[in-house]
Amino acid sequence: MKRANAITGVVLAIVAILSLVVIIPWQIETGPQGMMSPRLVPQIMMGCILLLSVLLFVTNLGPDETGAPQPFSQAELRALALIGGIFALSIVLYYLIGPLAFGVTLVAGSLIGLGERRPLVIVAMPLVLMLMLWALFYKVLGTAIL
Amino acid sequence: MTTRRTVIATAAGLVLALSGFAAVAQDYPTRPITMFVGYGAGGQTDLIARASAKVLSEQLGQPVNVVNKPGAGGAVAANELKSKAPDGYTMLFQSNAVINAAPFLMDRVDFKPDDFEYAGMITAYQTGMAAPKDAPYDTLPEFIAWAKQNPGFAYAALSSEARMYMDAIAEREGLEANAVPVQSGSEMVNTLIAHQVAVAFSGGIHYRYPDEIKTIAPTTTFRHPSAPDVPTIEEAGFDLAMDTRTVIILPKGTPKDVIDKISTALKAAETDPDFVKVTKAADIPIMYYDAAAATKEMNDTYTKNKAILTGGN
Amino acid sequence: MEHVLTAFQNVFTGPALFWVGAGVLLGYILGAIPGLGKATGAAVAIPLTYYLDPVSALGLLIGIAKGSGAGSAVSAILLNTPGEPSSAPTALDGYPLARQGNAQKALKMGLFASVIGDFLSTIVLIVLAAPLARYALLIGPVELCAILIFSLTFIGGLSGGSMIKGLIAACFGIFFATVGMETETFVPRLTFGFLQLDDGISLVPMAIGMLAVAEMIVQAGNRREIDAQSAEMKDSDNPDDRRITGAEWRRCAPVILRGTFIGSVVGILPGLGASVGSFLSYGATKRASKTPEKFGTGMIEGVAAAESADNAVVPSSFVPLFALGIPGSVIAAILIAAFILHGLTPGPRMFVEQPGLVADLYVAMLSASLIMLILGYAGQRFFAMIIRVPLRLIIPGVLLFCCVGSYMETSSAFSIYVMLFFTLIGFLSRKLDFSFVTFLIGFVIAPKLELSFRQSLQLLDHDWANLVHHPIAIVFFLAAVVTVLAVARKQAGQSVEPIDIEREELS
Structure with missing residues (x-):
């Protein structure tokens, strides 16, 4: 440190x-x-x-403590790159297609990126979450958010 | 099955497109309308916008969804409106100051009245100089006399227009004033009620506090309906009155019959009992202008404000 | 008095109670979802208020305000992602508690502290609204400036491991708070030509990025270890790990009372907000504690301090609204709109012209506290299970909600960029051990401090001798100086002769 x-x-x-x-x-x-x-x-x-x-x-001049952990672990930097990349892709799709594509890509992309492999989960979770948001804002509360 | 449906849909779309704008406009509106408001939820303009949206929705038979897009006094929302299709399905409900005053006050805003279409104006802001109820002056001349005896008095300024007003008065009368910056209407009211400042420039919300605050000079061309006995700043001899009104703004190139439909629908607000109740409780006078009158008002005030706000230098 | 009785009748027999409950439930759920919160709830509730009768409409809004305050503790404790910035100090001790297997204990303390803070503060509002509001008017810009400087002296105590880094973080917080149009000179600062930045960086997307998204990335990087730990974690057989013991109650009772007091005072003062209340309460509790070094490792007092103050702010921020008609918070501003929608003018005249309505409102507010207790208590067992869900299933949903919450603040993608920018800063500050708590305090307090300083200069006519007319300000200025001196002396003493300090504390 x-x-x-x-x-x-x-x-x-x-x-x-x-x-x-x-x-x-x-x-x-x-x-x-x-x-x-x-x-x-x-x-x-x-x-x-x-x-x-x-x-x-x-x-903080002087030699590092021996054996002290590095502030950034490889795994954390990988996670930063991964989630940053998924956000970048989602935002590109937001401008090309629309907010729906943004949400689906974000959720499905991070599921896959974090190691989820069951196809059912990868398909169902984005759909369920988007449906939930739509139901909450457009049906229950009756406000357009987009 | 899917293919056939797609073909039919495409064909229908083509027919619609070929039949031209007129036919489409005649059916207007066939889907929900989005109404931008360039302020956050809960403010005076947002309140009137929502009440108007309700009237428009009843008149036009389609939902009118209010979307708050705050930022830079409405300039962010107006910028976004510019990029929207001129089909009447996206409109901005805002104070006309975003077009007739902001360009002269903010370097990066350069709207001109010609950049947009206007479907009508519905309410006016009772902007003016307000003072604590027990202050020893009731009108602008009396205030000036008092201020000469009390150099270094403080006044609350919510916007750069406010500073401009006091600078102009102070320069002519040789007053010495300290501008206390405030961030919101409620903060402005607070400074008045607590007697921290001698006067404040208000956008009209001070009328909600009739027991504590009085108006000493409207900064509008008309006397305020809420205080009909108080002479305006122009009557006091300062040619500085600037009117602000709420206006429905549309992207340039919106078909005329769409504008007229919105304009007619907005007129119903004048007599709508809910709308009247809301504006009455908020002390906001209804002053309806149709599309043509609104456009004329926009052009006139733009020229006049330009002279006032940039005239000196 | 007869109004109170009819009020109970009105609220409990009419639809109002239902809407209060719906508001609390909605607020609690929105608050518990990282990324969504009070702002989201209030924004979506406004259109609803058109269709309801006044008491129901106001009950709904008040329910949302109160529910989200309590709900935001849930995500802070379970996921280390505060639903709202004001729950950031809750996470400091709540999350370690949850990782130690005491999630239910922490959740319960968060809930009880919230409800007690909220309930007592509501009583304060009911009993003292009118006189308190008059006193609050004595707090002008000059006094506020002094109070804010005094509250900055708490930053040192919250800066975590390293004082230098904590102060650097605070400076950055203040620096970012200066972005946007300066109120006195109307000069835009650091906007790089973006009109969207004219009103400054908004707190919500900034805090979501810094607190929630950055935390999710760190957890994504360590998901294997965290998941392995969660899998091993069992509800211990000792029921004391799930409930709050008598000893803990005794330790936390004074903390909750202090938190309620601080929260109520902060709520009455104009424009400070819940974040200031919870940070101050946490800082004060840490300073008063005999073992300040243990804070941040799972002290139940930390949760109690933050949540009691956080929730006490909400009702007391209605004091200026009810007594003077001046909104003290965003929710209060929206309440004014709701009042006007129903043809009512908020302010002192309400008490004269509509005493029945005021009584109805009070009863609705008190019942909101109770509903919050019931819903929260029923929910915490269910919420506590979230901690066992593998992170790869949690993170995607949280990221989506964060985007929705940020987007809704301004209805534009720009907010999402703001969120991502501060995600990066939050990530770096976490890994390099720069306290984001002091960053947030700097960010929240600085704009008020700069403005009130500018106002004070004008009000004092640029002459410091005029300060004699502001005795309250002088008291707080002196208190700030004394605190700084005391802290400095204590630290100097600690490094030279630690034994002396212990002797002093014993005596």
Whole structure:
């Protein structure tokens, strides 16, 4: 964790400097005279983050504890990539086909991705969930959500 | 079986398409209508929109579904409406300020009245300057006299129009004012009732608190039906009145007979007992304009507001 | 008094009781589903209120508000995915309890704390609405600014393992809260040209991404271990693991009372909301505890503190509504719309013009508390079984509901992008041990703090000497300074001579 903390400290310090020098001046205009500048609060926050991340870096110098677990396990990164990919695919289908395709892909895709292999479950679960939502919003409550 | 049905459906679709817009428009509406509201649920405009949707639905014989699309004072919803098919099945119920004021106040909004069609206006906002009930002034001139004796007084500003009003008055009369920013109508009411500010610019909700708050100057061209004795800002000698009304906005190119159908259906709201009850309880006056009058009002106020809001610089 | 009797008659014989029950049930279910919650429930209930009589309509809305507050504890405890941001502190101790096989105990404590907080706060509303609202008016922007600064001193205690990282997370929370149109200068900040960001990043999609979706990804990565653990987990033979023991009641009673008090006060103050209430209560309980280091590992007090305050906020946020006609929360704003729909003007005149209606409402609110207790108690045994379902069957459904909940906030796909953006941040902060609780507190409090600071500058006419007219503000400013000094001294003392502290505590 120490090494991860030190790296995080450096990354956050860079983020803070970038925000202070580039993003805040680019994305926030200076306000009118006689009022607190709209840039003030974001600048203070990024300034604090800069200070704290340097502090984080300094306090975590030195070798890692031996045998300490890595912050990111392979399995978790795989899960992030998997679910991220399913979301990406679902959103593409949302624009190409529609919200129904989005929901079905999201549910069926993550079922398969997480290791469900029974065809009945893979077909039934998206259908049942979509039907449930439709019944709840359109029939029971009578409001269109799309 | 399926194939045959598909063929029939396609053929029917073709016939419909060939028979042209007129025939389709005559049947309008044949399916549910979606009504966008550019604010979150529960506000003044949302309330009127839902009451109007109910009347429209009764008149047109199809459900009218209200969908809240809040963001940037309605500009997000109006942007989305632009991309919708001009067939009358998607409409936006909004304050006309999104088109006749927002472009002059927000850099990234550039709507013009010509970008949309208007099917009618139904209610007006009783915008104006409000003060605590026991304040020692009842009209704008009296307030100005008081303000000269009390430099550094505070007023609540909910929008940049509010700041514009006070800047214009202060500049002409040599007043010294502190603008207290507030985020919502209820917060504005709170500052008045608690006597934290001397005046506030209200969108009309202060009429719900007749025991605590009074109107000192409507910022509309007409006197408020809820306070007919109070002279307007124009009567006090400031040429700054800007009217805002709720309007049904449609995508550019919507067929005229569809617009007329909606316009006629909206007129029924004027006399609909439920609609009257709701607007009465909320102190919102009904002022119906048909499609033609609404379009004219939109163009006129756009020109006038442009002069007021950008005239100085 | 005769109004009260007729009110009981009206509510219990008419359709109102049914709608209150339906509201509580709907709210409880929506609250228990990660991703959906109060906002969803209220949005869908508005059209329904058109067709109901006033008491039924308002009962339905109040039922939803109360039910979802209690329901959100369920998903927080069982899945570590708070149904609403205000239940985030519930998950801190509730989820560890559930993984230790004490799911039913945690669920029961969550429910009882919710019901007690809600019931007592409703009583406060009924008895004290009018006088309290007048006092609440004394809390102007200057006082609010001082109170918010005071409440920020609790952040240190909630930052988890590392104070530095907790503070960094809080700074990021505040930073993201500045996105959108600044209220005083009307300058858009950090919107990158997106009009959708003009009103800021909305709390609901942000919290769903950060709390629910990110957690689901982490659990997806560890699903084999978690499923294996669940399969081994048995209801222990000891019934004490399923119910709340007398000793636990004694430990939690003062916690619940404190939570109720904090929640009620936060509810009355304008625009703070349930999240602030539950975070403050959790922080205060942790600070008052003799074993603060055990919080986060399955302390039943943590659940009691968060849930009692979370639910106490709801009724007391109606105080300004009933007494002055000013809505104190989103639900209250929607209630106003419902009042007006039925031709009623909310506010002090209601008591004079419609005393019967007000009494009906009070009775409806009290019965909502009781219905919540019955439904929740009946449901918890059933809910507790969810923990045994393999994760591969849970995660897809949760992801779908998260998308629906985010989408409904603005009816646009943009909310889903916001949700996914904060999913990534939530994932990184979980793995690198940055507290998302302090992030959320920063995000929730900062906009109010900045605005009230700007308001204060104007109200004080840019002269700090004018602060003498605001004694309440001075008290809170001083309290903030004293707390910071005390914490600093305690920490300094701890690192040098830990024994001294123990002696101090004993004496």
